[in-house]
Amino acid sequence: MGWNDFYRRRDALDAVLRRDPAGPLEFDRTAFENADDLLLALHHRWLQQLTGRLGVALADNDDRVAAVQTTWRALAAEQPALRGVLDAHLRDPEAVEREERLLALTSGLAEMSEPAPEVSRIGAAFLALIRSEPAARTSRNRLLSRA
Template structure:
Protein backbone atom coordinates (compact mmCIF):
# COMPACT_ATOMS: atom_id res chain seq x y z
CA UNK A 1 0.00 0.00 0.00
CA UNK A 2 1.40 3.38 -0.97
CA UNK A 3 1.23 6.44 1.26
CA UNK A 4 -1.39 7.82 -1.07
CA UNK A 5 -3.52 4.69 -0.55
CA UNK A 6 -2.97 4.87 3.19
CA UNK A 7 -4.20 8.46 3.37
CA UNK A 8 -7.18 7.73 1.10
CA UNK A 9 -8.22 4.85 3.34
CA UNK A 10 -7.70 6.90 6.50
CA UNK A 11 -9.78 9.75 5.09
CA UNK A 12 -12.47 7.31 3.98
CA UNK A 13 -12.67 5.82 7.49
CA UNK A 14 -12.92 9.31 8.95
CA UNK A 15 -15.75 10.10 6.51
CA UNK A 16 -17.64 6.95 7.54
CA UNK A 17 -17.40 7.94 11.19
CA UNK A 18 -18.50 11.51 10.50
CA UNK A 19 -21.51 10.22 8.56
CA UNK A 20 -22.36 7.73 11.31
CA UNK A 21 -22.18 10.28 14.12
CA UNK A 22 -25.92 10.96 14.00
CA UNK A 23 -26.93 7.31 14.09
CA UNK A 24 -24.09 4.77 14.44
CA UNK A 25 -26.53 1.87 14.03
CA UNK A 26 -27.79 3.11 10.64
CA UNK A 27 -26.51 1.46 7.46
CA UNK A 28 -22.97 2.59 6.73
CA UNK A 29 -22.12 4.62 3.65
CA UNK A 30 -18.60 4.07 2.32
CA UNK A 31 -16.35 4.14 -0.72
CA UNK A 32 -16.65 0.71 -2.29
CA UNK A 33 -13.55 1.33 -4.39
CA UNK A 34 -11.51 1.33 -1.17
CA UNK A 35 -13.53 -1.19 0.83
CA UNK A 36 -15.23 -3.80 -1.32
CA UNK A 37 -17.63 -4.93 1.38
CA UNK A 38 -19.00 -3.65 4.65
CA UNK A 39 -17.07 -6.43 6.39
CA UNK A 40 -13.79 -5.08 4.98
CA UNK A 41 -14.73 -1.61 6.18
CA UNK A 42 -15.61 -2.88 9.65
CA UNK A 43 -12.36 -4.82 9.93
CA UNK A 44 -10.45 -1.65 9.04
CA UNK A 45 -12.39 0.27 11.70
CA UNK A 46 -11.75 -2.49 14.21
CA UNK A 47 -8.05 -2.42 13.35
CA UNK A 48 -8.06 1.33 14.08
CA UNK A 49 -9.72 0.66 17.45
CA UNK A 50 -7.28 -2.13 18.33
CA UNK A 51 -4.24 -0.04 17.41
CA UNK A 52 -5.35 2.72 19.73
CA UNK A 53 -6.38 0.32 22.48
CA UNK A 54 -3.18 -1.74 22.50
CA UNK A 55 -1.00 1.37 22.49
CA UNK A 56 -2.91 2.93 25.35
CA UNK A 57 -2.98 -0.28 27.36
CA UNK A 58 0.77 -0.64 27.09
CA UNK A 59 1.35 2.91 28.26
CA UNK A 60 -1.28 2.72 31.02
CA UNK A 61 0.11 -0.50 32.47
CA UNK A 62 3.63 0.86 32.39
CA UNK A 63 2.64 4.12 34.08
CA UNK A 64 0.24 2.73 36.71
CA UNK A 65 0.66 0.97 40.01
CA UNK A 66 -3.09 0.30 40.13
CA UNK A 67 -4.73 -3.10 39.84
CA UNK A 68 -4.40 -4.40 36.27
CA UNK A 69 -8.13 -4.95 35.94
CA UNK A 70 -8.84 -1.38 36.98
CA UNK A 71 -6.14 -0.03 34.66
CA UNK A 72 -7.50 -1.96 31.67
CA UNK A 73 -11.07 -0.93 32.51
CA UNK A 74 -10.15 2.73 32.88
CA UNK A 75 -8.15 2.69 29.65
CA UNK A 76 -10.88 0.97 27.61
CA UNK A 77 -13.54 3.33 28.95
CA UNK A 78 -11.38 6.40 28.29
CA UNK A 79 -10.84 5.35 24.67
CA UNK A 80 -14.55 4.59 24.26
CA UNK A 81 -15.33 8.07 25.61
CA UNK A 82 -12.81 9.67 23.22
CA UNK A 83 -14.00 7.61 20.24
CA UNK A 84 -17.74 7.17 20.91
CA UNK A 85 -18.78 6.94 17.26
CA UNK A 86 -16.09 4.39 16.41
CA UNK A 87 -17.05 2.25 19.40
CA UNK A 88 -20.78 2.59 18.65
CA UNK A 89 -20.31 1.66 14.98
CA UNK A 90 -18.32 -1.42 15.95
CA UNK A 91 -20.86 -2.41 18.59
CA UNK A 92 -23.73 -1.99 16.12
CA UNK A 93 -22.19 -3.54 13.00
CA UNK A 94 -19.14 -5.71 13.65
CA UNK A 95 -20.06 -9.37 13.25
CA UNK A 96 -16.63 -10.90 12.68
CA UNK A 97 -16.30 -13.46 15.44
CA UNK A 98 -12.55 -13.52 14.90
CA UNK A 99 -12.20 -9.75 15.39
CA UNK A 100 -14.53 -9.66 18.39
CA UNK A 101 -12.73 -12.55 20.07
CA UNK A 102 -9.35 -10.94 19.36
CA UNK A 103 -10.42 -7.91 21.38
CA UNK A 104 -11.90 -10.10 24.12
CA UNK A 105 -8.67 -12.09 24.42
CA UNK A 106 -6.64 -8.88 24.55
CA UNK A 107 -8.77 -7.58 27.41
CA UNK A 108 -8.65 -10.83 29.40
CA UNK A 109 -4.92 -11.34 28.99
CA UNK A 110 -3.94 -7.72 29.58
CA UNK A 111 -6.10 -7.49 32.69
CA UNK A 112 -4.57 -10.70 34.03
CA UNK A 113 -7.91 -12.49 34.04
CA UNK A 114 -6.58 -15.30 31.86
CA UNK A 115 -3.24 -16.77 30.87
CA UNK A 116 -1.83 -17.71 27.49
CA UNK A 117 -1.72 -21.35 28.57
CA UNK A 118 -5.53 -21.47 28.70
CA UNK A 119 -7.58 -22.49 25.66
CA UNK A 120 -8.26 -19.58 23.30
CA UNK A 121 -12.02 -20.06 23.59
CA UNK A 122 -11.83 -19.83 27.39
CA UNK A 123 -9.74 -16.66 27.21
CA UNK A 124 -12.28 -15.13 24.83
CA UNK A 125 -15.15 -16.17 27.12
CA UNK A 126 -13.54 -14.45 30.10
CA UNK A 127 -12.77 -11.42 27.94
CA UNK A 128 -16.39 -11.29 26.78
CA UNK A 129 -17.60 -11.23 30.38
CA UNK A 130 -15.10 -8.49 31.21
CA UNK A 131 -16.09 -6.46 28.13
CA UNK A 132 -19.72 -6.76 29.17
CA UNK A 133 -18.84 -5.36 32.59
CA UNK A 134 -16.92 -2.51 30.98
CA UNK A 135 -20.06 -1.48 29.16
CA UNK A 136 -22.49 -1.85 32.06
CA UNK A 137 -20.67 -0.95 35.25
CA UNK A 138 -19.18 2.43 36.10
CA UNK A 139 -16.07 0.81 37.57
CA UNK A 140 -14.53 -2.58 38.22
CA UNK A 141 -14.03 -3.11 41.93
CA UNK A 142 -10.40 -4.10 42.64
CA UNK A 143 -10.15 -7.61 44.00
CA UNK A 144 -13.33 -8.85 42.32
CA UNK A 145 -11.54 -9.88 39.14
CA UNK A 146 -10.59 -13.27 40.58
CA UNK A 147 -14.27 -14.22 40.85
CA UNK A 148 -14.96 -12.86 37.36
CA UNK A 149 -12.41 -15.23 35.86
CA UNK A 150 -13.95 -18.21 37.63
CA UNK A 151 -17.62 -17.36 37.28
CA UNK A 152 -17.71 -15.74 33.85
Protein backbone atom coordinates in the same frame (compact mmCIF):
# COMPACT_ATOMS: atom_id res chain seq x y z
CA MET B 1 -0.79 -0.23 -1.35
CA GLY B 2 0.58 3.14 -2.36
CA TRP B 3 0.22 6.44 -0.55
CA ASN B 4 -2.80 7.43 -2.63
CA ASP B 5 -4.58 4.23 -1.59
CA PHE B 6 -3.59 4.77 2.02
CA TYR B 7 -5.03 8.29 2.07
CA ARG B 8 -8.19 7.24 0.22
CA ARG B 9 -8.80 4.46 2.77
CA ARG B 10 -8.07 6.78 5.69
CA ASP B 11 -10.49 9.37 4.31
CA ALA B 12 -13.14 6.69 3.75
CA LEU B 13 -12.82 5.55 7.37
CA ASP B 14 -13.04 9.12 8.63
CA ALA B 15 -16.14 9.74 6.50
CA VAL B 16 -17.91 6.72 8.03
CA LEU B 17 -17.15 8.07 11.51
CA ARG B 18 -18.85 11.38 10.70
CA ARG B 19 -22.19 9.63 10.11
CA ASP B 20 -24.69 8.07 12.50
CA PRO B 21 -22.83 5.09 14.03
CA ALA B 22 -25.96 2.96 14.13
CA GLY B 23 -27.09 3.96 10.64
CA PRO B 24 -26.44 2.06 7.44
CA LEU B 25 -22.81 1.80 6.44
CA GLU B 26 -22.23 4.05 3.45
CA PHE B 27 -18.63 4.13 2.30
CA ASP B 28 -16.32 4.64 -0.64
CA ARG B 29 -16.38 1.35 -2.52
CA THR B 30 -13.17 2.25 -4.34
CA ALA B 31 -11.41 2.21 -0.97
CA PHE B 32 -13.05 -0.91 0.49
CA GLU B 33 -14.59 -3.82 -1.41
CA ASN B 34 -17.24 -4.53 1.17
CA ALA B 35 -18.52 -3.60 4.63
CA ASP B 36 -16.58 -6.42 6.29
CA ASP B 37 -13.26 -5.01 5.04
CA LEU B 38 -14.28 -1.55 6.21
CA LEU B 39 -15.26 -2.83 9.66
CA LEU B 40 -12.03 -4.79 10.05
CA ALA B 41 -10.06 -1.64 9.20
CA LEU B 42 -12.05 0.33 11.79
CA HIS B 43 -11.50 -2.43 14.35
CA HIS B 44 -7.79 -2.36 13.58
CA ARG B 45 -7.81 1.40 14.25
CA TRP B 46 -9.58 0.77 17.58
CA LEU B 47 -7.14 -1.96 18.64
CA GLN B 48 -4.11 0.15 17.70
CA GLN B 49 -5.28 2.96 19.93
CA LEU B 50 -6.34 0.60 22.71
CA THR B 51 -3.10 -1.40 22.84
CA GLY B 52 -0.98 1.74 22.84
CA ARG B 53 -2.94 3.23 25.71
CA LEU B 54 -2.96 -0.06 27.62
CA GLY B 55 0.82 -0.17 27.47
CA VAL B 56 1.06 3.27 29.03
CA ALA B 57 -1.66 2.57 31.59
CA LEU B 58 -0.07 -0.67 32.75
CA ALA B 59 3.30 1.02 33.18
CA ASP B 60 1.70 3.52 35.57
CA ASN B 61 -0.67 1.23 37.48
CA ASP B 62 -0.21 -1.88 39.63
CA ASP B 63 -3.90 -2.79 39.40
CA ARG B 64 -4.11 -4.32 35.93
CA VAL B 65 -7.87 -4.86 35.99
CA ALA B 66 -8.57 -1.24 36.92
CA ALA B 67 -6.06 -0.01 34.34
CA VAL B 68 -7.74 -1.98 31.56
CA GLN B 69 -11.23 -0.90 32.65
CA THR B 70 -10.29 2.76 32.86
CA THR B 71 -8.37 2.71 29.58
CA TRP B 72 -11.14 1.00 27.60
CA ARG B 73 -13.79 3.35 29.00
CA ALA B 74 -11.66 6.44 28.36
CA LEU B 75 -10.99 5.46 24.76
CA ALA B 76 -14.68 4.67 24.18
CA ALA B 77 -15.56 8.11 25.58
CA GLU B 78 -12.96 9.81 23.36
CA GLN B 79 -13.93 7.84 20.26
CA PRO B 80 -17.73 7.43 20.53
CA ALA B 81 -18.28 7.26 16.77
CA LEU B 82 -15.65 4.57 16.27
CA ARG B 83 -16.91 2.51 19.20
CA GLY B 84 -20.51 3.09 18.09
CA VAL B 85 -19.90 1.84 14.55
CA LEU B 86 -18.11 -1.24 15.85
CA ASP B 87 -20.82 -1.98 18.39
CA ALA B 88 -23.57 -1.58 15.82
CA HIS B 89 -22.00 -3.38 12.87
CA LEU B 90 -18.96 -5.56 13.68
CA ARG B 91 -20.03 -9.20 13.57
CA ASP B 92 -16.76 -10.91 12.65
CA PRO B 93 -16.29 -13.46 15.46
CA GLU B 94 -12.50 -13.55 15.06
CA ALA B 95 -12.23 -9.78 15.45
CA VAL B 96 -14.53 -9.73 18.46
CA GLU B 97 -12.64 -12.60 20.11
CA ARG B 98 -9.31 -10.89 19.42
CA GLU B 99 -10.42 -7.90 21.47
CA GLU B 100 -11.86 -10.13 24.20
CA ARG B 101 -8.59 -12.08 24.48
CA LEU B 102 -6.61 -8.83 24.57
CA LEU B 103 -8.68 -7.57 27.50
CA ALA B 104 -8.56 -10.87 29.41
CA LEU B 105 -4.82 -11.32 29.03
CA THR B 106 -3.84 -7.68 29.57
CA SER B 107 -5.93 -7.45 32.73
CA GLY B 108 -4.38 -10.63 34.11
CA LEU B 109 -7.76 -12.34 34.38
CA ALA B 110 -6.54 -15.06 32.01
CA GLU B 111 -3.19 -16.63 31.19
CA MET B 112 -1.63 -17.43 27.82
CA SER B 113 -1.55 -21.11 28.82
CA GLU B 114 -5.36 -21.29 28.97
CA PRO B 115 -7.34 -22.46 25.95
CA ALA B 116 -8.30 -19.63 23.58
CA PRO B 117 -12.05 -20.23 23.97
CA GLU B 118 -11.74 -19.89 27.75
CA VAL B 119 -9.69 -16.71 27.41
CA SER B 120 -12.30 -15.30 25.01
CA ARG B 121 -15.10 -16.22 27.41
CA ILE B 122 -13.36 -14.45 30.28
CA GLY B 123 -12.68 -11.44 28.04
CA ALA B 124 -16.32 -11.30 26.93
CA ALA B 125 -17.50 -11.35 30.54
CA PHE B 126 -14.97 -8.68 31.47
CA LEU B 127 -16.01 -6.49 28.55
CA ALA B 128 -19.67 -6.83 29.52
CA LEU B 129 -18.71 -5.72 33.02
CA ILE B 130 -16.66 -2.80 31.72
CA ARG B 131 -19.65 -1.62 29.70
CA SER B 132 -22.23 -2.06 32.43
CA GLU B 133 -20.73 -1.20 35.80
CA PRO B 134 -19.04 1.85 37.20
CA ALA B 135 -15.35 1.36 37.78
CA ALA B 136 -15.08 -1.30 40.44
CA ARG B 137 -12.70 -4.05 41.42
CA THR B 138 -13.35 -7.11 39.27
CA SER B 139 -12.19 -10.53 40.33
CA ARG B 140 -11.79 -13.54 38.09
CA ASN B 141 -14.28 -15.53 40.21
CA ARG B 142 -16.89 -12.80 39.85
CA LEU B 143 -16.43 -12.78 36.08
CA LEU B 144 -16.67 -16.54 35.79
CA SER B 145 -19.84 -16.66 37.88
CA ARG B 146 -21.49 -14.16 35.50
CA ALA B 147 -20.42 -15.83 32.25
